[in-house]
Amino acid sequence: MPELPEVETIKEDLRALVTGSRIERAEVPDERLVEGETAAEFAQGLSGRTIEEAHRRGKHLVLELDDGRRAVMQLKIGGQLLLVPPVEEPASAVMLVLYLEDERRLFLRDETGYTRAQLYTGEALRERLSTLGPEPLGDEFSVEYLRRVAGDRRAQIKPLILDQSIAAGVGNIYADEALHDARLHPRRKASSLSEEEWENLHRAIRENLAAGIEYRGTTFSLYRDVLGREGAHQHHLKVFLREEEPCPACGGKVVREQVGGRATFVCPACQPERPAKAGDGDGLQLELGL
Numbered sequence: 001m002p003e004l005p006e007v008e009t010i011k012e013d014l015r016a017l018v019t020g021s022r023i024e025r026a027e028v029p030d031e032r033l034v035e036g037e038t039a040a041e042f043a044q045g046l047s048g049r050t051i052e053e054a055h056r057r058g059k060h061l062v063l064e065l066d067d068g069r070r071a072v073m074q075l076k077i078g079g080q081l082l083l084v085p086p087v088e089e090p091a092s093a094v095m096l097v098l099y100l101e102d103e104r105r106l107f108l109r110d111e112t113g114y115t116r117a118q119l120y121t122g123e124a125l126r127e128r129l130s131t132l133g134p135e136p137l138g139d140e141f142s143v144e145y146l147r148r149v150a151g152d153r154r155a156q157i158k159p160l161i162l163d164q165s166i167a168a169g170v171g172n173i174y175a176d177e178a179l180h181d182a183r184l185h186p187r188r189k190a191s192s193l194s195e196e197e198w199e200n201l202h203r204a205i206r207e208n209l210a211a212g213i214e215y216r217g218t219t220f221s222l223y224r225d226v227l228g229r230e231g232a233h234q235h236h237l238k239v240f241l242r243e244e245e246p247c248p249a250c251g252g253k254v255v256r257e258q259v260g261g262r263a264t265f266v267c268p269a270c271q272p273e274r275p276a277k278a279g280d281g282d283g284l285q286l287e288l289g290l
Contacts (some may be wrong), residue, residue: 002075004136004169005212006223006231007056010081013226014054014063017083022050022101030095033108035118045119046071046098058132058168062125070120072128073108078222079115082107087228111222132168136205141167143202150190151198158186159260161205170205173218173240176265178204180239180249185273186259186266211236239265 002010026046028039037045046065053064061081063071073079082090084105095115096108108115120128133149134140146167150160161167161175170178179186181204184197193201217223217231220241224230238248243256247267257264 001077001171002079002217002223003059003171003174003212004056004209005174005215005233006217007059007061007075007169008213009217009225009231010075011054011056011061013083014051014061014081017226018051018100018106019053020050021104023047024099024101026099027097028095029097030113032113033095033115033117035116037119042117042119045069056169057129058135058164059171060129068122070122070125071117072120072125073115073117076110076112076114076116078112079108079110080222080224081226082109082224082228083226087226131165133164133166134168136167136170136209141202141206143199146202147195147198151193153190155190156186156260157184157188157190157193157201158262158264160190161201162260162262167205170209172262172264173237174205174208174212176240177208177238180204180247180265180267180271181208183270185271186257186264187273239267241265 023046026043028034028043031039033039034042050066051063052066055062055064059074061073061075065071084107090107090109093109093111093113094107095110095113096117098106100106134145149166153160158175158179161170161178162172176186178201182197182200184193184201212218212233215231215233215236216225216229218233218237219230220234239254242254242265245254246252247254247270250267250269252267252269254265254267257266
């Protein structure tokens with residue numbers, strides 16, 4: 001599903017290709033798309049408006065309109081925004097069509113049907129996004145912040161970094177890759193991490209998200225950018241969806257597990273499931289073979 005790097009890529013494409021365009025009219029072929037109002041009201045609210053800017057907050061894509069409202073889209077599992085032309089017009093699963101003033105059209109399609117959209121005023125949008133944590137690539141997301149909000153918790157570390165109130169935009173792909181780079185098992189309790197491990201995790205989260213943006217997202221099946229192109233980050237993944245393949249760090253086999261109800265990919269050799277703190281009694285006995 002589109003995570004922070006994929007939504008960031010789409011946002012930057014929209015900034016370059018669509019910002020400043022007037023929406024002549026809008027059509028909503030799939031009424032499931034719209035939340036908070038009817039599909040007709042949503043289409044009417046977009047028609048005649050100019051797209052002044054595109055933003056991203058976590059996994060939310062935000063189109064700023066010239067009347068002060070914001071069109072917010074959550075692309076969920078398989079949402080695609082495609083600009084026609086140059087992209088060929090999609091023949092199925094279309095949920096929204098924006099007819100732009102220069103005879104281009106922006107199609108929102110989703111084979112899964114889970115994408116959702118809504119129009120917000122500025123204050124309503126602030127309230128909607130108020131539960132999100134800081135942007136992981138921003139200054140507010142520091143090692144000190146991460147340790148402060150999660151360091152005393154006995155919850156497993158993977159579900160914590162997937163919690164959007166802690167880090168907005170981190171999803172399953174980049175969580176697994178970051179935990180591998182930080183040499184942390186996803187089931188490790190947050191309270192068991194050492195100061196050095198928090199630093200490693202913080203760095204790994206930021207580096208993996210930055211790499212995802214650099215390679216324009218990760219495509220396994222559905223993700224495309226606005227010009228219909230696949231991302232390339234899937235060619236650089238170390239563990240995600242690489243079950244039974246060799247770990248690039250140690251050569252051991254990557255395994256698939258369930259952690260927090262999510263499919264999770266781990267190298268058991270690089271990411272041992274044990275506390276790292278020498279003061280932990282169970283971990284110490286394990287290390288001594290007792």
